Amino acid sequence: MGSATATATSAGLAFAAIDYLGVVSILAYAPGATAAFAILIGGLVVILVSAIFSELNGLYPTAAGIRLYLGRAIGNRTALSVTFTYMTTVVLVIAADAFLIGAAVRHVLNEPAVLAYVWIAVLLGIALAANLRGVRLAGWVQTVVTYTVLAGTSVLSVVALFHVGGAFKRPLDLFGGGTFSGIQAVAFALFLYAAFEWVTTTAEEARSPKVITRALFIAPALIWIVASVFALALSHLVSYSTLHGSAYPQLLLGRAALGTVGELWMLALTVMTALNTFNGGFLVASRFIYAAAREGNLPRQFARLNMNAVPWLAVTTLAGVSAATAAVVFATGEWLLLVSVGAAIECAIYAVGSLCLLILRSRVDRKRPFKMIAGRPLAIFGVVLFSLLFVATAFADPKNSTHFSVAPFTVIAILGSISTAYVLLVVPKLQRAAAARNAAARPRRRPSRPSAEDSDSNQVLGE
Amino acid sequence: MADWNELSEALADYTISCNENERLRKMQRDWSRVLHFVCSDTAQNFSMDVDRGEIVSIRESHVGVPDIVVTATSETFCDMFWGDLNPVQKYLRGEIIVKGSQEDVMRLDAISYVIWPDS
Numbered sequence: 001m002g003s004a005t006a007t008a009t010s011a012g013l014a015f016a017a018i019d020y021l022g023v024v025s026i027l028a029y030a031p032g033a034t035a036a037f038a039i040l041i042g043g044l045v046v047i048l049v050s051a052i053f054s055e056l057n058g059l060y061p062t063a064a065g066i067r068l069y070l071g072r073a074i075g076n077r078t079a080l081s082v083t084f085t086y087m088t089t090v091v092l093v094i095a096a097d098a099f100l101i102g103a104a105v106r107h108v109l110n111e112p113a114v115l116a117y118v119w120i121a122v123l124l125g126i127a128l129a130a131n132l133r134g135v136r137l138a139g140w141v142q143t144v145v146t147y148t149v150l151a152g153t154s155v156l157s158v159v160a161l162f163h164v165g166g167a168f169k170r171p172l173d174l175f176g177g178g179t180f181s182g183i184q185a186v187a188f189a190l191f192l193y194a195a196f197e198w199v200t201t202t203a204e205e206a207r208s209p210k211v212i213t214r215a216l217f218i219a220p221a222l223i224w225i226v227a228s229v230f231a232l233a234l235s236h237l238v239s240y241s242t243l244h245g246s247a248y249p250q251l252l253l254g255r256a257a258l259g260t261v262g263e264l265w266m267l268a269l270t271v272m273t274a275l276n277t278f279n280g281g282f283l284v285a286s287r288f289i290y291a292a293a294r295e296g297n298l299p300r301q302f303a304r305l306n307m308n309a310v311p312w313l314a315v316t317t318l319a320g321v322s323a324a325t326a327a328v329v330f331a332t333g334e335w336l337l338l339v340s341v342g343a344a345i346e347c348a349i350y351a352v353g354s355l356c357l358l359i360l361r362s363r364v365d366r367k368r369p370f371k372m373i374a375g376r377p378l379a380i381f382g383v384v385l386f387s388l389l390f391v392a393t394a395f396a397d398p399k400n401s402t403h404f405s406v407a408p409f410t411v412i413a414i415l416g417s418i419s420t421a422y423v424l425l426v427v428p429k430l431q432r433a434a435a436a437r438n439a440a441a442r443p444r445r446r447p448s449r450p451s452a453e454d455s456d457s458n459q460v461l462g463e
Numbered sequence: 464m465a466d467w468n469e470l471s472e473a474l475a476d477y478t479i480s481c482n483e484n485e486r487l488r489k490m491q492r493d494w495s496r497v498l499h500f501v502c503s504d505t506a507q508n509f510s511m512d513v514d515r516g517e518i519v520s521i522r523e524s525h526v527g528v529p530d531i532v533v534t535a536t537s538e539t540f541c542d543m544f545w546g547d548l549n550p551v552q553k554y555l556r557g558e559i560i561v562k563g564s565q566e567d568v569m570r571l572d573a574i575s576y577v578i579w580p581d582s
Contacts, residue, residue, distance in 0.1 A: 071555075
């Protein structure tokens with residue numbers, strides 16, 4: 001895998017349909033052109049994340065990624081608990097994309113609201129069937145899809161900006177609504193870049209660790225450009241009161257810019273994002289479940305393979321949980337809660353990544369292909385900054401920016417508690433059962449070889 | 464450290480176990496790869512040629528362009544090919560390093576899992 005494919009993979013993992021809603025969340029705290037400024041600040045913060053993950057990836061270039069960094073830095077149990085929570089964001093993103101695309105298709109076809117459930121089921125059904133049959137998007141298809149989505153969104157946004165002209169309102173007034181409000185805007189801006197670091201899980205496919213490093217720095221720059229022009233166009237062409245209650249802001253911008261053509265244009269791009277999300281998301285999460293089951297950390301049934309060498313129970317469970325989550329989101333109308341939860345978990349992961357780097361800097365004295373300048377102070381800064389941003393998003397209410405909400409934190413606390421309880425209470429039992437099963441199943445197959453002492457005594461006997 | 468004799472004995476057993484397992488052959492019917500193995504402790508290299516799920520040759524050097532490169536200690540390789548260890552556990556601890564696609568990494572483990580489900 002070369003730099004172009006790795007960059008496309010990174011940008012494709014980050015830029016999902018939920019990012020369009022992410023921009024609406026930013027607008028709640030940074031109205032008008034200020035949103036683009038928040039996205040710029042978010043992009044600058046992401047450079048720190050890129051550097052941290054580049055160094056960690058250089059140390060351990062493996063698909064196990066954050067699991068291995070954490071395991072080496074903090075310990076296996078914590079690593080497992082954090083990784084289980086992290087993986088829930090994959091389910092959230094898959095569920096969000098299924099819901100958002102279902103809602104967008106239903107809107108364009110002017111169907112009754114209830115048909116969104118049917119579209120969610122159809123989309124996830126197609127993704128499930130393709131995954132069970134072992135169908136994968138070829139690398140070049142994924143690359144083309146990603147660049148088409150990014151270019152298509154940018155072009156429409158630029159066309160829309162011609163309607164606006166240069167009359168941007170309050171472009172630099174990020175803290176006009178209060179200091180904490182500005183911080184919240186930056187925290188939500190970070191969400192637009194979220195998951196770009198998952199490209200580290202493809203480290204084993206890359207020609208060299210430098211390929212991943214390049215992707216980690218270039219992909220956020222691409223997302224920054226696309227998200228900025230989209231935010232500028234959206235904030236100036238569609239009123240916030242209209243965006244506020246909508247699950248498909250990109251369609252509203254498309255219609256405002258180019259009428260029906262623009263709406264269909266954005267619908268096509270929205271559907272295309274699903275190719276990346278469903279392909280990458282299902283692959284990453286189901287293989288993680290498979291590895292966890294093989295390792296003895298999940299029931300072994302999750303490692304069962306069908307005749308296409310696909311862990312069918314892992315994939316099916318993933319689709320089922322995503323469908324249920326999407327249905328709950330649709331029924332409750334709480335799609336912005338998904339953005340808050342996803343943004344907060346990502347901030348927490350970045351804080352944890354910074355902590356890993358800090359610890360591994362003192363423990364591992366190995367040569368790295370990439371080493372951050374001023375690594376230790378920047379890692380400490382990262383822990384503090386991303387913890388603060390975690391608080392900013394975990395207690396945010398994008399539906400009403402002047403209020404705080406405990407809902408995102410509650411969801412994360414529940415997910416984290418379930419993961420931790422599972423790791424502390426269930427995993428030891430599973431591992432004991434696996435050890436007993438292995439001991440009883442069969443003796444060691446490898447023939448024992450004579451030790452050096454045995455060889456010497458045989459020689460003496462022979463003499 | 465395991466020498467080449469021990470490794471080739473393990474590989475011979477592994478080849479028979481793989482090639483005679485009908486379920487595995489069917490599952491890997493679309494999997495043709497050249498694998499290179501590197502023993503990190505002895506600098507011993509060897510190659511494995513898999514054609515539609517069948518191991519067709521094993522050679523005591525690196526032959527051809529690899530799709531997958533696996534690096535581990537000679538002892539780990541021996542235990543792995545005898546089915547005495549769980550490759551995923553070693554992989555997740557960074558003791559087995561694989562250069563290849565995620566799909567190939569999983570396929571490689573799937574071989575061990577199918578022929579030795581209790582490993």
